Amino acid sequence: MIGAEVMGVIRLIQVTKRYGTTTALDGVDLHVAPGETLGLLGPNGAGKTTTLRLLAGMAAPTSGRVQVMGVDPWEHPERVRAQIGVVPDQGGLFDRLTVGENLRLFAALHGVRPAEVKEASAAAGLEGLAGRPVRGLSRGERQRVALARALLHQPRLLVLDEPTAGLDPAATLSFHQLLRGLKARGRTVVIASHDMAEVEALCDRVAILDRGRLVACDSPAALKSRYGRRTVRVTFASGAAAETAEWPLEDAAWVEAVTRRQAEGSLLAVDTHEASLAEVFLHTTGRELT
Amino acid sequence: MTVFALARAQVQDIVRNPMLLFFFATAVVMGGLLKATMPASARDIMASAVFTATAYFVGWNIPAFTLAEEKEKRQLEALFLTPVRPWQVILVKGVLGLVGSLVFGAFMFLILDQVPRRPLLWLTAYTVLSLFTVGLGVLLGLLVRDTRSLGLGGTPVILLLMTATTLPWALVQPRVWALQAWLPTRPAVELLTAGLTGEAVPVMRNLLVMLAYTALMWLVNARLIRRLSFARN
Numbered sequence: 001m002i003g004a005e006v007m008g009v010i011r012l013i014q015v016t017k018r019y020g021t022t023t024a025l026d027g028v029d030l031h032v033a034p035g036e037t038l039g040l041l042g043p044n045g046a047g048k049t050t051t052l053r054l055l056a057g058m059a060a061p062t063s064g065r066v067q068v069m070g071v072d073p074w075e076h077p078e079r080v081r082a083q084i085g086v087v088p089d090q091g092g093l094f095d096r097l098t099v100g101e102n103l104r105l106f107a108a109l110h111g112v113r114p115a116e117v118k119e120a121s122a123a124a125g126l127e128g129l130a131g132r133p134v135r136g137l138s139r140g141e142r143q144r145v146a147l148a149r150a151l152l153h154q155p156r157l158l159v160l161d162e163p164t165a166g167l168d169p170a171a172t173l174s175f176h177q178l179l180r181g182l183k184a185r186g187r188t189v190v191i192a193s194h195d196m197a198e199v200e201a202l203c204d205r206v207a208i209l210d211r212g213r214l215v216a217c218d219s220p221a222a223l224k225s226r227y228g229r230r231t232v233r234v235t236f237a238s239g240a241a242a243e244t245a246e247w248p249l250e251d252a253a254w255v256e257a258v259t260r261r262q263a264e265g266s267l268l269a270v271d272t273h274e275a276s277l278a279e280v281f282l283h284t285t286g287r288e289l290t
Numbered sequence: 291m292t293v294f295a296l297a298r299a300q301v302q303d304i305v306r307n308p309m310l311l312f313f314f315a316t317a318v319v320m321g322g323l324l325k326a327t328m329p330a331s332a333r334d335i336m337a338s339a340v341f342t343a344t345a346y347f348v349g350w351n352i353p354a355f356t357l358a359e360e361k362e363k364r365q366l367e368a369l370f371l372t373p374v375r376p377w378q379v380i381l382v383k384g385v386l387g388l389v390g391s392l393v394f395g396a397f398m399f400l401i402l403d404q405v406p407r408r409p410l411l412w413l414t415a416y417t418v419l420s421l422f423t424v425g426l427g428v429l430l431g432l433l434v435r436d437t438r439s440l441g442l443g444g445t446p447v448i449l450l451l452m453t454a455t456t457l458p459w460a461l462v463q464p465r466v467w468a469l470q471a472w473l474p475t476r477p478a479v480e481l482l483t484a485g486l487t488g489e490a491v492p493v494m495r496n497l498l499v500m501l502a503y504t505a506l507m508w509l510v511n512a513r514l515i516r517r518l519s520f521a522r523n
């Protein structure tokens with residue numbers, strides 16, 4: 001645990017994970033600094049969940065090294081799990097128990113005081129839900145209970161697997177607000193998602209995984225600047241209709257076109273178009289994220 | 291602390307399961323029908339069959355069903371992300387299966403209006419049978435993936451074990467009956483009947499046969515329990 005701040009919260013060194021003949025992760029190197037929010041972006045089967053399972057000590061790497069706060073999670077799962085909170089893609093809640101009973105059970109298993117239950121409930125926005133059976137909750141409410149459960153023991157690292165999959169827009173927004181609050185309090189967060197808007201909105205850095213390989217990892221802005229194309233769109237009148245032409249930002253041709261259309265009096269609008277993470281994904285993997 | 295918290299949550303989960311009400315109602319109806327329709331001469335034999343059924347259904351169902359359901363709903367995975375150990379989870383399920391089986395057995399005495407002639411022998415036989423059925427439930431729960439595979443794979447095993455040992459094979463095929471003395475369940479059924487009627491049976495032999503199978507079952511379980519968690523702890 002000594003030197004964890006210097007070493008980073010997470011360190012994956014040339015990690016490969018195979019299930020039989022299937023390679024889920026292929027030589028992945030990854031580093032996450034304290035307080036950082038990292039998004040793992042990729043389609044189903046890209047290796048996101050496998051990465052999270054390795055971090056939580058739920059699977060052993062076939063080769064390479066995994067370190068969470070300087071500790072190998074497979075060799076010392078109890079030491080890592082004291083520092084890590086996991087929100088799995090399926091909550092794993094006991095649905096015949098109430099929200100409060102679920103949280104009290106997991107608080108007791110973590111050996112934390114009952115007062116922590118209140119704190120975690122408040123952090124996950126569960127006020128008023130304590131007496132309700134889990135089976136009667138909406139998916140958004142269940143995800144918040146799973147988040148509260150993951151926060152009970154005050155983990156330094158929070159790991160979330162597809163946290164908003166299947167949530168309606170309001171529940172998604174509410175969950176994002178909770179995560180921003182946790183990030184503001186300095187918690188290190190890793191989110192696996194195939195929702196590009198979610199990753200872009202919440203994460204400091206994005207790691208793009210494709211077929212088990214890490215194909216890019218940087219801030220959303222840096223990725224877009226490196227792999228995406230900023231363009232200029234010029235809209236002009238052509239007879240009774242409006243037409244649009246588009247050039248790369250660095251291409252001087254658009255300046256000429258704007259000058260000419262302005263002189264003709266046909267210029268209607270000039271817009272710049274930011275590259276999206278979808279374009280970055282397409283550029284780095286050669287296919288679209290569906 | 292961990293075991294008590296697990297046990298409390300497990301009891302809360304079990305008592306809110308509608309299946310429990312179904313079992314309870316079935317046992318009451320089954321016992322009531324037997325009491326009302328069976329001639330007095332057959333009651334002791336049928337009572338043994340009822341007690342065998344309660345030991346099986348309660349003893350194997352609690353660990354087998356809860357394990358299968360917790361695997362299916364990824365609840366076990368969530369538990370193992372805490373400092374809880376697999377053996378603690380199994381211990382709780384085993385104890386609850388045993389206690390549940392004993393409570394159900396005692397309740398059936400009230401329904402059947404029976405008084406055992408050798409209560410200690412009955413209790414010993416019922417406890418050993420329950421330990422066996424709980425062990426069987428744990429084994430099935432460890433092996434299956436979900437409640438569906440438990441229904442498909444586990445139920446036939448239980449029905450085979452029960453019917454093969456409680457039906458009157460002695461009248462049909464004496465050699466089968468003789469062989470069954472060395473297989474699980476029939477020795478316990480003999481002891482249960484002896485506990486109710488006071489008839490003489492080879493107590494030590496029957497107890498040792500059942501204890502041997504029970505010990506074997508739990509040894510296999512002990513090996514499988516270590517593989518239940520994803521990590522080597």
